[in-house]
Amino acid sequence: MRQRQHDSGSATSTATETADPPAIAGVRRSFVTARGVRFHLTEAGPTDGRPVLALHGWPQHHYAFRHLLADPPPGLRIIAPDLPGYGWSGPAPHRWAKDDVAADVLALLDELGLDRVLLVGHDWGGYIGHLLVLREPERFDGFLALNIAHPWQTPRTVLPHLWRFMVYQPPVAAFGKYLHQHTRLLDLVFAKAVENPAEFGPEVVRVYTDRFRDPVCARAATDTYRTFLLRELPRAGRHAETRRATIPIRALFGVDDGAVHHSLAAAETAQADDYTLERVANCGHFITEERPDLVRARLIALAAETAPA
Numbered sequence: 086m087r088q089r090q091h092d093s094g095s096a097t098s099t100a101t102e103t104a105d106p107p108a109i110a111g112v113r114r115s116f117v118t119a120r121g122v123r124f125h126l127t128e129a130g131p132t133d134g135r136p137v138l139a140l141h142g143w144p145q146h147h148y149a150f151r152h153l154l155a156d157p158p159p160g161l162r163i164i165a166p167d168l169p170g171y172g173w174s175g176p177a178p179h180r181w182a183k184d185d186v187a188a189d190v191l192a193l194l195d196e197l198g199l200d201r202v203l204l205v206g207h208d209w210g211g212y213i214g215h216l217l218v219l220r221e222p223e224r225f226d227g228f229l230a231l232n233i234a235h236p237w238q239t240p241r242t243v244l245p246h247l248w249r250f251m252v253y254q255p256p257v258a259a260f261g262k263y264l265h266q267h268t269r270l271l272d273l274v275f276a277k278a279v280e281n282p283a284e285f286g287p288e289v290v291r292v293y294t295d296r297f298r299d300p301v302c303a304r305a306a307t308d309t310y311r312t313f314l315l316r317e318l319p320r321a322g323r324h325a326e327t328r329r330a331t332i333p334i335r336a337l338f339g340v341d342d343g344a345v346h347h348s349l350a351a352a353e354t355a356q357a358d359d360y361t362l363e364r365v366a367n368c369g370h371f372i373t374e375e376r377p378d379l380v381r382a383r384l385i386a387l388a389a390e391t392a393p394a
């Protein structure tokens with residue numbers, strides 16, 4: 086049964102009392118419960134428009150898509166959920182195994198009554214996005230993947246760049262709850278990972294850092310990396326991804342990303358029927374905010390390319 090609670094103004098976390106979500110002009114906010122997760126949704130564009138599901142990563146929430154939400158392309162309905170335990174969504178009833186989060190997102194689409202959508206994913210949202218299009222390709226017209234490695238990796242492709250993961254992922258996996266709540270770790274992340282600092286003034290950074298002081302969000306971030314390092318990365322090393330992507334995937338990648346190297350999204354190693362990679366110069370990891378006009382333009386192009394006949 087679909088359960089939806091609309092909220093025209095504020096939203097309250099299911100964990101501790103925190104500030105309302107940041108203001109974005111013209112958006113609609115609501116909560117939808119799916120597979121035990123109370124999702125906080127931020128939407129923009131016509132309610133009967135073509136649906137676009139936009140998935141954020143760490144250390145962010147729906148606000149990563151604020152430019153797209155404030156100026157949705159004509160005819161598109163942008164739906165930006167906070168992933169389980171992130172932002173203003175309720176905690177995940179699991180330890181953030183990515184297959185579990187993908188199942189949560191599919192259940193959310195069911196609750197929204199959406200059989201088929203366009204997909205946008207950044208960082209972990211892009212990782213989840215790849216799992217979604219491999220798991221149920223019939224639910225997705227196309228996928229715009231932003232600064233994320235594709236899943237068809239081998240030790241040969243990963244090992245030269247494994248040091249990048251080791252710089253920050255083990256501390257977050259081991260001590261993430263404390264680091265998020267009591268240190269300036271995230272301030273450092275944004276300072277080091279952004280090539281265009283104009284979009285990341287102190288007020289924007291606080292929108293993210295303050296939210297991760299909530300224990301639910303800090304726990305979700307910790308579980309995201311702990312599960313990845315202890316379970317998912319070793320499993321991927323033993324069992325390479327063999328499923329082939331059958332929908333159009335357009336990868337857009339800021340090449341100054343210090344966390345994920347653009348070679349990990351190379352078209353040459355992607356096992357996909359229709360996959361392209363566009364490298365973006367003078368852009369770091371947070372491409373949705375560093376190059377919002379380009380992201381918007383590529384989404385419009387993907388929508389046109391995959392428009393129903």
